Amino acid sequence: MKRRSFMVTSGLTALCSGINFGFASPKGQADGIMHKDFGPPPPITDRLYQGPFINYGPAANVPGSYVVMTTTPATGQVRNFGMGLVTYVCDEVGPPKPKYGSLRSTIEKLAKWELGDVLYIRVDWRDIQKEPGKLEFPEHWDLTFEMAKKYGKRVAFRIQLMSPVIHPQSMPDFLKGKVPMVELGTTDEIGIKDKVHYAPRYDHPEFIKAFKEMDDLLSEKYNGHELVEYVDTCMYGFWGEGHTWPFEGSPLPDYYTARNTFVELFEHQAANWSKTPLTTNTQPDYNHVGNAEVLEKTIRSYNWLRTDTIFIENEQIDILSNRPPWVGATIEQGITKGNTEDLRMVDGIMRNENIIAHVKDVGPNYFSLWNWHDIALENLLSYYEKYPKALDDLSKNIGYRVRPSWIWSFEKEGYPGLVLGMVNDGVSSIPGALRINVSDPGKTFQVTGSLDPGYPFPGKIRQAVIMLPKDTRWEGLSLTAEIEIKGARRPLTWACAQELDDDGALILKRNL
Structure with missing residues (x-):
């Protein structure tokens, strides 16, 4: 099966059906201008003077x-919310099929692998709901959350509303006969050979009602959950990626009905997932279902972007690499195993090295550790243990890596102050806002405030001032940070070589 071959074979129709950030034309096609006004940044509190x-x-x-202290870049992996390498535990063909041992031991090995920061699971709607009003999660879902907690990892997931690689439909059986199904046909280009593909009438009241109930139940449990990193937006079509290539058109009666339907479904998700980022695929609108409007609403609601390969259309590269600095991005791309016949060497460059180099080019927050449809730690290690450099290098600069590179001390009108020169050694901006906290050892005072969303940018310096209470000595104070995304704050670890306290604090001292 050619899961994403349409990226390079679907011709001018797909290439010209663009991401139109603004009101799309009746067929959702781009006007040739990528609008760059994404609206205001997310609101922050206690803005520091910068x-x-x-x-x-x-x-x-x-x-x-004058400069009293400096830090230098961390040399190893740094874990923070909003960044990292994503170990796939389950993709669209289901959980791992262990050759040896149990499903538990197979998932535990994947979760335990130190290179990964986030565990990812992709399941069909029918996998988590058998009857109205109730969710029932499969074993591999529960095991993923159990192992994430055990090994200090986080979880991301997608619920598929339609899939070409399973024999039943992705919808739960209780919707059978209630939601009309439209036959798309058969194809050897994608999915199960000889399968007759059907798409649900997403606009049907029973579908919309059931979907909203499912998302209500899911978000009630996981919105803002301490282990959940992000949730993929439920979109139209195969794998929920926003297309049913190679079939043209959609099962909905016209473009406006399709657009309004998927805008409605997205807005319901955006309201439900008020603390946890949604990630929307940057899929061009091949099937004319309103992808442009969903993408624009994603960005304007401070949610994130994703793509399902790195060798993709021009417009996907454009929006990923020129996204607003406070918007995160995740790149999904299967990597090869380590057997000689799998390495696909061209011009002395292995396929995986080529992939990773191009991933860095768009400055993402996440990248997938994934052997497509062949999930097992042994398969990942078959490459990594022979050729670790590319993935090791990526693990040391994926996402953001923030530190106070310069610390200046001064006094004004009897009040001591610090100016922090914040630096980002990663490849992406902060996917939210950085909050900085300074306190004394006894916690008798704390001064706190935010940088502007997205700052500091990679390779740039953002300065901010912290004013301290009178007669405060700066040496011995604790400097900590948080990342604020959609109003939720999470601790941040400084990406510096200097020693940190157990709570992640950098203790200020003269070292220059």
Whole structure:
């Protein structure tokens, strides 16, 4: 089966049906201009003053400031919410099929692997719901959450509303006979050979009602859950990626009905997942179902983006690499195993090395550790143990890696202050806002505030001032940080080589 071959074979129709950030044309096609006005950044509280800073003269606001401490980049892997390598535990053909041992031991080995930060599961709607009003999760779902907690990992997931690689439909059986199914046909290009593909009438009241109930139940349990990293947006078509290639058109009566339906479904998800990011596929609107509007609403609601391969259409590369700095992005791309026949060497470059180099080019927050439809730690290790460099390098710069590179001290009108020169050694901006906290050892005071969303950018410096209570000595103070995404705050680990306390604090001291 050619899961995503339409990326390079679907011709001008797919290439010209674009992401139109703004009101789309009746067929959802781009007007040739990628709009870059994504609206205002997410709101923050306690904004820190971020410059300009003046050292001398009557206008000086940091008079006589001088560098008292510096940090240098961390050399190893740093784990934080909003970034990391994603170990696939289950994809569209189901959980691992262990040759040896149990399903539990197979998933535990994947979860335990130190290179991965997030565990990912992809299941069909029918896998989590058998009857109205109640969710029942499969064994591999529960095991993934159990192992994530055991090994300090986090979980991301997708619920598929339609799949070409299973014999029953993705919808639960209790919707059979209630929701009309439209025959698309058969194809050897994608999915199970000789399968007759059907698509549900997504716009049917029974479908919409049941979907909203399922998402209500799911978000009630997992929105803001301490272990959940992100949730894939439920979109139209195969795998929920926004298409039913190679079949043209859609089962809905017209473009406006399709667009309004998927906007309605997205807006319901966006309201439910108020604390946990949604990730929407950047799929061009091949089937004219309103992908452009869903993408625009994704960005404007401070949710994130994803793509299902790195060698894709121009427009997907454009929106991923030019997304707003506060919007996260995850790249899904299967990697090869380590057998000589799998390496696909061209010009002395292995396929996986080529993939990873291009992943870095778009500055994502996440990348998949995934052997397509052949999930097992042994398969990942068959490559990694022979050729670790590319993945090791990626693990050390994927996402954001923030540290206070310069720390200046000054005094103004009897009040001591610090200016922090924040640096980002990663490949992506902060997918939210960085909050900085300074406190004394006894926690008698704490000064806190936020940088502007997205800052510091990779390779750039963002300065911010912290004013301290009178007569406070800066040496010995604790400097900590949090990342704020959709109003939820989570601790952040500094990506510096200098030693941190057990609680992640950098203890300020003169070291220059």
